[in-house]
Amino acid sequence: MDPLVEYSNISYIQSELHDNFHNFDIYIPKQYGIRNTPGEQPRGSLPPLVCFIHGGAWRSEDKLDHAEMARRLVIVTGYAVAVPNYRLSPRETTEANAIRHPEHAKDVLCFLKFILAWGGPEGINVYDPNRLCLMGHSCSAHILSSIFFEATQGEDPLRPPLELLKNTKAIITSEGIYDIDLLLSSFPSYKAWFIEAAFGRRSSYHDVSVTKMTPRVECHHLQWLIVHSKGDTLIDEAQSEAMYQHLLHNVTHVTKNFEELKEEHNAILAGEEFVKIVGQYILDKIPPST
Template sequence: MSSSPKNAMLAEHRNIPYVAAGVTNPLQEFDLYVPERRNTLDTRPPPLICFVHGGAWRSEDKAEHAGLARRLAAHTNFPVAVSNYRLTTASTPIRHPAHAEDLLAFLHFLLTWSGPHTSTPTPPYDPTRLYLIGHSCSAHMLTSIFLQPLDPASDSASRSPTPSRSPSPPPSPVPTPDSLIPSPALLAATRAVIMSEGIYDIDGLLVTYPAYKTWFIAPTFGRLRSYAPWNTASYRSRPGAEHLNWLILHSKGIPW
């Protein structure tokens, strides 16, 4: 973990691992941007904003969003955490739900982390007040965590998909697996989920952009005729998450 004051108003703590001690993977780390408190009369720790990057499950890095994190911290006066997660690449051909499992591990870590300073073993934020922002594929990851699929017994869309004839590794587990269930503490701590240009209905996406199947959908989910089980737009709220506020931001020019 590295730490440095970017300026007098913002402290930056980079490359904080959120997985088990002794395990080093830069794709399982996050950066934290902590603004100087303006209201010294308010002794309560501030909420935490968490930004998760997009990149089609295959690209981008937390460092690319440092400018956004600094602006968010300056505008809100809240700390901002920006996380990485493992990516699907030729050398690391991981499948869904591995990316979302990393995101869930990051969020659970934030609930009990003692903070970046050993001299003051408390985080510079209130772990019971989290505001989450996901862009593109990370919006799908967030909905895979905070929503749950319909009962497969009563919803034909959630039945096992049929692989295409093209040779391919087995598809992702169907539907969202138990490894993506958030703890009651995380559900209670999360106050709002903000999603920008998210991917929700993969089949709908491929109708408009069929080339995306080879580019990043098949490597992430498997080469299938239908991706209905991962259409998170059809999911329902998890028990304990009814209080969540959802904000969906989407361009009218991109029918995802």
């Protein structure tokens, strides 16, 4: 018997386009996802919700690429796991079709606002919206950090609602991009490959590097876990170390795990060890009931 129930292609924005970029999938432990009576609600307290935001250099990947990882995470934690899509920067970018930062993050913020009020499919509450854990891999580590950090200058287009800041209890980032100028010093070819498409052509990316931003004061309660694999050749450990040091000086609760994983950048998501590490962290920091 399957231990979980899945719902696919749920729209998180009101749009006539019905495009897949604004859909998400949710994987639910069976005891919360099925009711004998229509509208029947589960007995006892609801579990937290884990949201995994995919990577892909702001230009590729899909929520379905991470379905197996999400299923394993449901089994390990017993919590519902949601995986959204968001708009991607075109591989051949022109001024007419460009999708640049902060547009990707705006989509993720729309998704997060949606799940605060949604509760679950078909009128069934399957998670506690007051207890959220957010996960970002590769470029989505930058996306999530951009939402939860203050903009360095000018307007603040990603200011999240206070409810989201309060209800998010933990953020886990893996193989993340945080300091773009530092990244380009290690991998100069990345500028033409995907940075210019996502951020535009410029001499410095200081103002969009999250290591130059300050965490929002409303979420200093957040627990942060920064994960990096020794086997990652696409994003170097200097990125994660820079973020870890930045958080050490700005937040109360931050942990790093740079030693246990040995796989390549995306291969860690297919392995059992990653789910074991993050699953145990989630259970420790956001237990099943409070």
